Amino acid sequence: MKKVIRTPDFPIVRTKQGKLHGYQEDDVFHFYGIRYGRAERFQLPEPEPKWDGIRDAKSYGYICPLMPEEEQPEDSPMSAPGNSFEMQHVYWPMKEQCLYLNVWTKHLEKSAKKPVMVWLHGGGFSCGSSIEIPAYNGHNLCDYGDVVIVNLNHRLNCLGFLDLSSFGENYKYSGCAGMADVVLTLQWVKENIEVFGGDPDNVTVAGQSGGGGKAAILMQMPPADGLYHKVISQSGALRDRSGTSITEEKRHWQSLGEKTAEILGLTKENIETIDAVPYEELAKAAVQAGKILGFPGGMMLFEPSPAEGFYEGLASIVGFREETKHIPVMAGTVLGEFAFMHYLGDKTRYTEVDKYNILEQNYGKNTMSIIKQFRELYPRMDILYALSVDTLFRPQTTAFLDRRSEFTKAKCYNYMMNVIIPYLGGLAPWHCADIPYVFRNVEMEPAHCTGYQYAEKLQDQISKAWIAFMKKGNPSTRSLKWSPYTKEHPDRMIFAEECGMEERDDSRLLKLISESCKKKY
Known part of the structure; x- marks a missing residue:
């Protein structure tokens, strides 16, 4: 690592959107709470606008609101506190505007061209965060392997995966909005990771449990093509739905959105008011809808819903698009x-x-x-x-x-x-x-x-x-x-x-x- 002069303004990087001020620990630079986008409820995310001056990047950003605690059995390994010694959990302030990412790197030169891993957290598609498990911290892996580590928060549960598309074009992508956030992160990496010493042409998407499922689902998403080059899925294989048509899969998830709206007293005429429903009320309605329809409960309630041209669904079995044939995959349990x-x-x-x-x-x-x-x-x-x-x-x-x-x-x-x-x-x-x-x-x-x-x-x-x-x-x-x-x-x-x-x-x-x-x- 080349010798640098440390000042109160060190380290600072200039991304496409603006300057960020992180900190250094040993040989690793940490940049936390980088806002990569913004999103209105149920809509596709937009990239973070450019800013003037220098933004602080030394503490984690907000995480997505979690499902009501009472919906998790007290003895569930994923409950809070529940049995969390074997799988320790950390909780953090929550907001719907939760599109933040973190970066660990040993280099701040574009010429470094180090491999990049984008890590997707677990928790199904309903819960979790980039910092929920202490071991997600990328410092040691970055330091030992001389690789760049990125992890992120994105929309989950009813905020990221409630399919309201049967209510009109305005909600076309509501059932896969959370995965759209992941794609936006990969676009951010493509544009910015060089200033953190990373190689935008050598990006591995990896994750465990729900994160492993998300990594595999990216192979069914045309907007993600070219933004990643390898996939690691740890305990994240998705259920085989090869006997189900895309239409059936879509209707399955639309029915959850329709029943949720019905519980909230909403119809096509006033559906737009769902944007202002308090999160806890919305989440409880979605949980109730799932129970009525016989959907799996807890963190298994949600999955992405197909959207034409954006996410091709699981009916053809994840990872089987021609555009993904060149992608090496590692998967295990x-x-x-x-x-x-x-x-x-x-x-x-x-x-x-x-x-x-x-x-x-x-x-x-x-x-x-x-x-x-x-x-x-x-x-x-x-x-x-x-x-x-x-x-x-x-x-x-x-x-x-x-x-x-x-x-x-x-x-x-x-x-x-x-x-x-x-x-x-x-x-x-x-x-x-x-x-x-x-x-x-x-x-x-x-x-x-x-x-x-x-x-x-x-x-x-x-x-x-x-x-x-x-x-x-x-x-x-x-x-x-x-x-x-x-x-x-x-x-x-x-x-x-x-x-x-x-x-x-x-x-x-x-x-x-x-x-x-x-x-x-």
């Missing part, structure tokens, strides 16, 4: 996801009979078959962890990669994080557990680093793979050679105490568990 919470303590205190009885309480007549399959797939793992095998994200991810690898000209890569984290006698990795390792922030998460002697080594291996993928679209490193995934050869990288490639078909185990425990999630 963790062993436990939302099924990890089986606090059984020290597994050595149970006899084999005890373990069988515990498993039988969950899996009934299929218990022996499940134990047999589990031992074949995970020979070093205690059979009690068969309780924690994810049957939601893993099958969806496999199905996505099977079709994507047959369709695309670019490579696909698959991973699974199987390491047992020694917290509370040993737990399977849970939903969000891979995030601290990607961002090199394991020390921020006590549940990961307490008593776990392999944490730093695993952090090195995972973060290096992500950095390699950002740089060249291939996650192979010196220590881990990563072969592509195909339907014929479903190779996956296993992240555990000993990492390496394996080719194993786990579909029978997943089917047995799903059939035996239908209410697992």
